[in-house]
Amino acid sequence: xxxxxxxxxxxxxxxxxxxxxxxxxxxxxxxxxxxxxxxxxxxxxxxxxxxxxxxxxxxxxxxxxxxxxxxxxxxxxxxxxxxxxxxxxxxxxxxxxxxxxxxxxxxxxxxxxxxxxxxxxxxxxxxxxxxxxxxxxxxxxxxxxxxxxxxxxxxxxxxxxxxxxxxxxxxxxxxxxxxxxxxxxxxxxxxxxxxxxxxxxxxxxxxxxxxxxxxxxxxxxxxxxxxxxxxxxxxxxxxxxxxxxxxxxxxxxxxxxxxxxxxxxxxxxx
Numbered sequence: 540x541x542x543x544x545x546x547x548x549x550x551x552x553x554x555x556x557x558x559x560x561x562x563x564x565x566x567x568x569x570x571x572x573x574x575x576x577x578x579x580x581x582x583x584x585x586x587x588x589x590x591x592x593x594x595x596x597x598x599x600x601x602x603x604x605x606x607x608x609x610x611x612x613x614x615x616x617x618x619x620x621x622x623x624x625x626x627x628x629x630x631x632x633x634x635x636x637x638x639x640x641x642x643x644x645x646x647x648x649x650x651x652x653x654x655x656x657x658x659x660x661x662x663x664x665x666x667x668x669x670x671x672x673x674x675x676x677x678x679x680x681x682x683x684x685x686x687x688x689x690x691x692x693x694x695x696x697x698x699x700x701x702x703x704x705x706x707x708x709x710x711x712x713x714x715x716x717x718x719x720x721x722x723x724x725x726x727x728x729x730x731x732x733x734x735x736x737x738x739x740x741x742x743x744x745x746x747x748x749x750x751x752x753x754x755x756x757x758x759x760x761x762x763x764x765x766x767x768x769x770x771x772x773x774x775x776x777x778x779x780x781x782x783x784x785x786x787x788x789x790x791x792x793x794x795x796x797x798x799x800x801x802x803x804x805x806x807x808x809x
Contacts, residue, residue, distance in 0.1 A: 576776040580767060581783070589763035590784055592677075596749040596759060600684035601742050607685065608692025615697050626693065633690035639751055642683040646676060646755050680752040684745065691741055699734035700726060731803045739796040743789055750781075760784060 566572060580586060614626035633641070649670040658664035674682065703726050711721040750761035758766075760781050768777035 571775060572779065573773055573776040576771075576773045577779050580777060581780050585763055585767070586760070586780060586784070589758055589760045590788075592757065593746070593749050593759045594788070596677075596680060596684060596752065596757075597742070597746040599681045600688050600745050600749075603681070603685035604688025604745075605692045605696075605738070607689035609696055611689060611693035612696040612700065615693065616700060630690045630693055633687055638683070638687050638748065639754060641687055642680060642752060642755060645679040645683045648673070648679070676755050676757050680749075680755055680757055684749070684752075688741065688745055692738070695734055695737045695741065696730075698737070699730035699732075702733045703729045728803060732800070735796065735800050735803060739792065743792055746788060746792065747785055 611626045611629060614622040615630075617623060652670050654667050654669055655673070656664040656668075657666040707725055707729070708721055711725050712718075716725070749759055752759055753762035753765060756762065764777045764781045768774045771777075
């Protein structure tokens with residue numbers, strides 16, 4: 540038997556390699572990239588501080604978003620029409636409103652409500668506090684990112700749970716396994732194989748999406764880069780600083796995703 544030849548496949552490979560070589564050559568020889576400026580600012584204390592703020596926003600937004608998303612997913616899967624409607628309404632609202640609008644709303648909450656209070660509804664109020672003291676710009680950004688993320692996380696978690704065949708829980712119930720144990724030992728491990736890829740994509744999108752909080756003057760990575768190139772007019776090398784750091788941390792998140800997925804795939808692949 541003679542293997543089938545694919546000459547056009549090799550032509551495509553050659554074309555891609557030529558384009559890649561041209562791109563690398565341009566990076567090395569085009570003075571517009573200004574690599575000395577790139578290396579000057581790539582590992583400065585200011586950039587590291589901004590990078591830490593970006594990581595904090597990502598971690599807080601992810602944890603709070605997925606915790607709230609799990610609650611919303613359980614509400615959508617409940618047998619109560621009221622809980623289903625509330626969860627659906629939340630998801631519809633926060634997926635419909637642009638993230639930048641949500642962030643600016645929470646950042647300017649004091650414009651609408653100067654004071655919040657605790658007491659009897661439509662009755663006497665016992666505790667008053669100013670919304671200006673409720674949270675600062677970083678708190679508003681975390682709240683906006685978390686509430687926005689929760690709407691997407693809820694659908695990811697719900698989709699993973701309903702992807703598990705109903706026969707699994709029926710068999711577990713027939714064996715007398717309690718419902719809580721059914722969920723954590725049978726349904727959830729199988730659902731995680733569907734949840735993880737989409738969930739990791741959301742985390743990576745949130746990590747890059749934190750750049751939108753620059754409109755609130757929060758000193759995260761993209762905002763700090765803008766401040767620097769606003770002073771020295773070196774736009775391209777400073778944008779490359781942010782780009783490379785985004786690539787580095789996204790790659791690390793992808794590596795973590797690979798090993799977590801491999802762990803939950805045990806017993807399903809050879």
